[in-house]
Amino acid sequence: MNKKTVIVMVDDDIEDIYLMKRVFKNHREELDFRGVYSGEELFEYLNCEGKYKSNTIADMPLVVLLDVNIPVENGFEVLEKLKGDEKHCHIPVTMMTTSTAPHDVRQAYKLGA
Numbered sequence: 001m002n003k004k005t006v007i008v009m010v011d012d013d014i015e016d017i018y019l020m021k022r023v024f025k026n027h028r029e030e031l032d033f034r035g036v037y038s039g040e041e042l043f044e045y046l047n048c049e050g051k052y053k054s055n056t057i058a059d060m061p062l063v064v065l066l067d068v069n070i071p072v073e074n075g076f077e078v079l080e081k082l083k084g085d086e087k088h089c090h091i092p093v094t095m096m097t098t099s100t101a102p103h104d105v106r107q108a109y110k111l112g113a
Contacts, residue, residue: 006032006059010042010078011067011096020065034061038070039078046088061091066113068097068104076107083112 007024009017017035024033036042042064048055064082068075075095083089095108 004030004032004058006034006061007063007065008042008045008061009033009035009065009067010037010039010070010075011035011065012037012070013067016067039073039075039081042066042078042082043085046091064091064093066093066095068095068099068108076111079108079111079113 005028009020011017011020014035014037017037021033021035024031034045036045044050045052045055046060048059052059066075066079070078073081075097079093079095082091082093089112093113095113097104
């Protein structure tokens, strides 16, 4: 049995997650696309805590899609925390935003996206 490919998207907008899931599934049906709604929930997912306590290594994402504009901790803060975490710093992160500000792009790269 092949290892499934898991992508986790962090976005507080359920419709954005749904649309992105449909886009990915249309191109790769066997993809396991999952959504979480905050940085805190992402870390619960990655650390197999709370409602994600039954997660296994097979549930770990190949990549994280991270919205810049999420409440509580913004995407940059979540990225910095993720890249500073020894257990999960290896996970590639792609930042998503409607911003066209060059400083946002530089900040994302600086933090490891």
